[in-house]
Amino acid sequence: xPKPVPTQQLINNLLRGDRLALARAISRVEDxxxxxxxxxxxxxxxxGRAHLIGITGAPGTGxxxxxxxxxxxxxxxxxxxxxxxxxPTSPFSGGALLGDRVRMTRHSGDxxxxxxxxxxxxxxxxxAKASADAxxxxxxxxxxxxxxETVGAGQAEIEIARVADTxxxxxxxxxxxxxxxxxxxxxxxxxxxxxxxxxxxxxxxTVAALEMMLETGGAAVRTVLHHGQRMEAGATASITEDxxxxxxxxxxxxxxxxxxxxxxxxxxxRHRTWLDESGARVARESRRLNHMLQTLVQAEIxxxxxxxxxxxxxxxxxxxxxxxxxxxxxxxxxxxxxx
Amino acid sequence: xxxxQIRVLIxxxxxxxxxxxxxxxxxxxRDAGFEVIYTGIRQTPQMIAxxxxxxxxxxxxxxxxxxxxxxxxxxxxxxLHTQGQEDVLVLLGGIIPDEDAAQLKTAGVxxxxxxxxxxxxxxxxxxxxxxxx
Ligand code: B12
Ligand SMILES: Nc1nc2c(ncn2[C@@H]2O[C@H](COP(=O)(O)OP(=O)(O)OP(=O)(O)O)[C@@H](O)[C@H]2O)c(=O)[nH]1
Ligand SMILES: [Mg+2]
Numbered sequence: 001x002p003k004p005v006p007t008q009q010l011i012n013n014l015l016r017g018d019r020l021a022l023a024r025a026i027s028r029v030e031d032x033x034x035x036x037x038x039x040x041x042x043x044x045x046x047x048g049r050a051h052l053i054g055i056t057g058a059p060g061t062g063x064x065x066x067x068x069x070x071x072x073x074x075x076x077x078x079x080x081x082x083x084x085x086x087x088p089t090s091p092f093s094g095g096a097l098l099g100d101r102v103r104m105t106r107h108s109g110d111x112x113x114x115x116x117x118x119x120x121x122x123x124x125x126x127x128a129k130a131s132a133d134a135x136x137x138x139x140x141x142x143x144x145x146x147x148x149e150t151v152g153a154g155q156a157e158i159e160i161a162r163v164a165d166t167x168x169x170x171x172x173x174x175x176x177x178x179x180x181x182x183x184x185x186x187x188x189x190x191x192x193x194x195x196x197x198x199x200x201x202x203x204x205x206t207v208a209a210l211e212m213m214l215e216t217g218g219a220a221v222r223t224v225l226h227h228g229q230r231m232e233a234g235a236t237a238s239i240t241e242d243x244x245x246x247x248x249x250x251x252x253x254x255x256x257x258x259x260x261x262x263x264x265x266x267x268x269x270r271h272r273t274w275l276d277e278s279g280a281r282v283a284r285e286s287r288r289l290n291h292m293l294q295t296l297v298q299a300e301i302x303x304x305x306x307x308x309x310x311x312x313x314x315x316x317x318x319x320x321x322x323x324x325x326x327x328x329x330x331x332x333x334x335x336x337x338x339x
Numbered sequence: 340x341x342x343x344q345i346r347v348l349i350x351x352x353x354x355x356x357x358x359x360x361x362x363x364x365x366x367x368x369r370d371a372g373f374e375v376i377y378t379g380i381r382q383t384p385q386m387i388a389x390x391x392x393x394x395x396x397x398x399x400x401x402x403x404x405x406x407x408x409x410x411x412x413x414x415x416x417x418x419l420h421t422q423g424q425e426d427v428l429v430l431l432g433g434i435i436p437d438e439d440a441a442q443l444k445t446a447g448v449x450x451x452x453x454x455x456x457x458x459x460x461x462x463x464x465x466x467x468x469x470x471x472x
Binding site: 092094095097098101119121 | 343344346365366368369370371372373374375376377378379382383385386389390392393394395422423424
């Protein structure tokens with residue numbers, strides 16, 4: 001293997017918009033926590049410009065195809081687009097088959113588009129641990145907008161709401177009677193709904209079902225779990241202040257032909273304007289940074305703890321528990337006291 | 340806290356629609372713990388090189404059963420080199436006559452695997468190349 005490019009050089013090249021440097025920096029951020037720290041430190045001042053858009057929804061609803069159609073739509077306006085497409089890591093082998101890219105091949109050769117696939121590795125909630133850092137790198141590299149496709153969300157995989165400015169929840173008709181987003185617990189995090197595969201029958205019914213949900217329970221539901229932060233629930237719950245004045249649109253799209261993509265892009269732009277004008281962007285960013293901070297502090301504390309507590313100590317405690325000399329709670333308290 | 344993972348691009352260049360082998364290999368590599376990016380059929384060498392760059396892969400695996408390997412493979416290798424990815428391992432599978440395989444190896448293809456190759460052989464080759472290369 002040839003000598004790797006020094007980190008500083010990589011960072012300089014990335015900030016100049018060099019694509020190979022960006023690609024390599026993302027790998028380093030994924031592979032190595034220390035490198036991640038070094039790289040993010042150097043680029044952070046250059047972030048905060050891109051519109052970060054999350055695309056989530058049940059498996060097979062057409063997220064990748066819709067991302068591709070959206071890219072086309074943004075490019076028609078001359079805006080540059082970064083894409084981060086996340087697929088699950090197999091819990092058995094640790095490997096992953098990353099297939100979202102197959103739906104995005106038509107942007108090949110366009111220097112205004114950069115597409116990166118990412119496996120979740122040990123991440124939870126539909127994203128990888130390195131996803132947030134990778135978004136910072138795409139932002140720092142100068143893309144006007146960055147689209148993140150989550151894994152096909154099954155159950156309340158709402159991590160995306162913590163990292164994106166705007167979340168699009170993709171729904172498709174014909175996946176059973178229920179509205180998938182409701183089943184998956186995604187209703188709460190949507191800023192925009194896209195009912196994709198509108199060429200199929202049942203789309204109008206799905207739109208109607210979503211609109212009804214939004215009218216009846218939507219606002220209260222959102223307050224309970226808005227953007228991943230648990231808020232006060234209950235009958236007295238009011239819409240969180242940054243949600244004032246945004247009514248969630250439900251749009252039909254036909255991603256395979258690009259139908260509705262321009263309208264979706266317009267809605268995304270309206271949401272962005274609204275974020276800026278209402279102050280919601282600041283509020284969301286503050287939550288996002290707070291969450292990043294918490295995650296990093298926890299990881300650091302965990303790492304120090306693992307360093308401080310020898311595996312022998314752990315084993316000793318487990319043995320004592322097996323002998324019923326101690327119990328799990330007391331053992332944990334003992335270990336923590338030894339720190 | 341390092342957890343480097345081997346990243347592999349599996350691509351089918353040209354107009355060849357035989358994608359069974361490519362899919363079999365992609366799945367086998369995933370099951371061996373690699374991160375595999377599958378780009379699908381009908382890829383030009385330019386598309387493949389661009390995907391290899393954006394994905395920062397360690398390995399590019401081409402699958403060709405159409406007979407067009409002598410023009411497609413050297414082109415992919417050349418593009419990888421000019422864009423600064425000289426260190427990427429390039430593998431080829433499919434229907435490749437021996438004399439062509441020999442010639443391609445001098446043109447920068449690291450190994451050629453024909454019908455009947457087991458996944459284990461391919462996995463072992465990649466692992467070996469990654470530690471030793
Ligand atoms: C199945 C098959 C088809 C199926 C394909 C289905 C599909 N979606 O894949 C169908 C019926 C569609 C088909 C059509 C045609 N076929 Co056909 N087909 C075959 C056949 C019988 C088996 C191929 C196969 O799937 N093998 C099983 C897989 C697992 O094996 P494999 O691909 O070789 O992969 C192994 C290795 O090569 C290697 N490998 C492969 N890729 C990679 C990649 C990497 C990175 C690595 C490390 C290893 C690796 O590992 C795998 C495991 O051992 C072969 C004959 C043969 N014996 O190979 C002909 C064959 C490939 N077909 C042939 C032809 C001519 C055609 C047609 C043009 C026929 C026609 N006139 O219509 C069309 C063209 C289709 C198209 N659009 O391209 C010829 C090609 C001749 C040539 N190269 O000079 C062959 C060789 C038959 C022959 N003897 O004439 N075909
Ligand atoms: N009829 C129809 N099919 C579509 C439409 N959009 C996507 N599809 C098809 O739906 C299938 C799944 O599309 P993808 O874009 O891969 O869906 P996805 O949500 O990204 O899938 P995962 O990433 O696996 O969760 C593909 O076969 C697409 O061609 C559409 O608007 N209409
Ligand atoms: Mg997808």
